[in-house]
Amino acid sequence: MDGTRPGEPAGSAGPGDAAAAAGVTGISVTNPDLPGPGATSPGGTRIGRPAGRLRHAEHVMGTVFSFDVPASAAPVLPEVLSWLHWVDVTFSTYSGGSDVSRFGRGELTLAECAPELAEVIAECAVIEEQSDGYFTAWPGGRFDPSGLVKGWSIERASNMLSAAAKTGPSGTGPSGTGPSGTGTSGTGHSVNGAGDMQCTGEPERGRPWRIGVAHPLHPSALAVIVAGRDFAVATSGTAERGPHIVNPHTGLPATELASVTVVGPRISRADAYATAAFAMGGAAREWAESLDGYEVFAVAPDGASWQTSGFAAYTVPA
Amino acid sequence: MRRVVLALGGTVAGLVMLLSFRSHMASTASAGVTAGSGGTGTSPGSGSAAGSGSSAAPGAGAASAPVSKGSGTGTAVTGDAIATPYGPTQVQVTLNAGKIVKVTVLQHTDDGINSQMIDGHALPLLNNETLTAQSAKIDAVSGASYTSAGYIKSLQSALDKASA
Numbered sequence: 001m002d003g004t005r006p007g008e009p010a011g012s013a014g015p016g017d018a019a020a021a022a023g024v025t026g027i028s029v030t031n032p033d034l035p036g037p038g039a040t041s042p043g044g045t046r047i048g049r050p051a052g053r054l055r056h057a058e059h060v061m062g063t064v065f066s067f068d069v070p071a072s073a074a075p076v077l078p079e080v081l082s083w084l085h086w087v088d089v090t091f092s093t094y095s096g097g098s099d100v101s102r103f104g105r106g107e108l109t110l111a112e113c114a115p116e117l118a119e120v121i122a123e124c125a126v127i128e129e130q131s132d133g134y135f136t137a138w139p140g141g142r143f144d145p146s147g148l149v150k151g152w153s154i155e156r157a158s159n160m161l162s163a164a165a166k167t168g169p170s171g172t173g174p175s176g177t178g179p180s181g182t183g184t185s186g187t188g189h190s191v192n193g194a195g196d197m198q199c200t201g202e203p204e205r206g207r208p209w210r211i212g213v214a215h216p217l218h219p220s221a222l223a224v225i226v227a228g229r230d231f232a233v234a235t236s237g238t239a240e241r242g243p244h245i246v247n248p249h250t251g252l253p254a255t256e257l258a259s260v261t262v263v264g265p266r267i268s269r270a271d272a273y274a275t276a277a278f279a280m281g282g283a284a285r286e287w288a289e290s291l292d293g294y295e296v297f298a299v300a301p302d303g304a305s306w307q308t309s310g311f312a313a314y315t316v317p318a
Numbered sequence: 319m320r321r322v323v324l325a326l327g328g329t330v331a332g333l334v335m336l337l338s339f340r341s342h343m344a345s346t347a348s349a350g351v352t353a354g355s356g357g358t359g360t361s362p363g364s365g366s367a368a369g370s371g372s373s374a375a376p377g378a379g380a381a382s383a384p385v386s387k388g389s390g391t392g393t394a395v396t397g398d399a400i401a402t403p404y405g406p407t408q409v410q411v412t413l414n415a416g417k418i419v420k421v422t423v424l425q426h427t428d429d430g431i432n433s434q435m436i437d438g439h440a441l442p443l444l445n446n447e448t449l450t451a452q453s454a455k456i457d458a459v460s461g462a463s464y465t466s467a468g469y470i471k472s473l474q475s476a477l478d479k480a481s482a
Binding site for chain 1: 469477
């Protein structure tokens, strides 16, 4: 996660203002085939799709989480959304009263915080070691696990959807490719948090997810399209927010790459690896080859690109 | 400011025109454009305006995405008009049975070198990959993080709005 942070002040980017300006609020294309309107929430809008699919956009953590799920997931969606808002509050580095802020100031012990914080810190430590410190929960010496929290919460939200699909009345198993889909629609889902996503199963029977990777230099183009089932895609870059990923070893903004995309099984790792690789710059290429189970595609500021040896397995013709 | 409708052969690349564009042009934000006509593809690289001029629907407020159902042509979803380095631009995505079948740039100023840039650079990109009903399908977009405000100009937003 490189741009947005849990608990980021709303300001002009607040859900209300942004939604109104964007026309997000008020758009509700209903589909008679879908379950009742139980999955709407103040932060988002539910939009129906045909053939048993449903999309939902939720404003949370200073950004938007986009859900593309089977209609059968509608009953569990509110719980997932509530959980994301809880993460927002608990892990906010902007709210002085959050567990993360109080822990960072030494006012709470780890045992006094939500147990999820210990889980996040442990995961941060693993990635910090793997990345030679280019990923850290202590940027500039201040405790800030934000670099992991979004990817971790995307993954947890996806897991909640998978668990519900497995145990629910229309359970289809964790891969989401079971036989109970409606028509040709798939039973997989994707959770896309500000451009980083976890995908399960298939969006449509017999077809993998197709994810466009935005070209960091040409807003009118995709750099590449990747496809897969049960995989994660994360991209770190500067497109909207300008240089803001700092190399923790120099304290300076990373500028050697325009964007880094990581594909692999888990979004919590893929997202953190993308952030670390972006901070590494040119040195990321060799490091990326060493990652087990994850493949990397990067674009340099001059438009040149490189990819790890296994990345081609994910690419598809446009 | 002269408005023309560019009828592009839709491409996947064109979808991302919405990405990373910044501030909103209030004066054009409410200009919903009725879809369903035009959209006949131009030859690759021609970059010429081919449409029928703007058919603005001033009544369409910014708080609702113009969605028009064209018989046989799918559902068109129009993004907000946004300021770009090349002038106000608006992108329309047409879906049929859940697949993106057409991408159309609805607004485009033609008042100088910046417009030439989009003609000379973006349009060939747009035409570089021909969109078919099968190959068109993009489920989501991965890119540098956006804020809540940035999301509204993103392709992901257009995809989320889309409902065929």
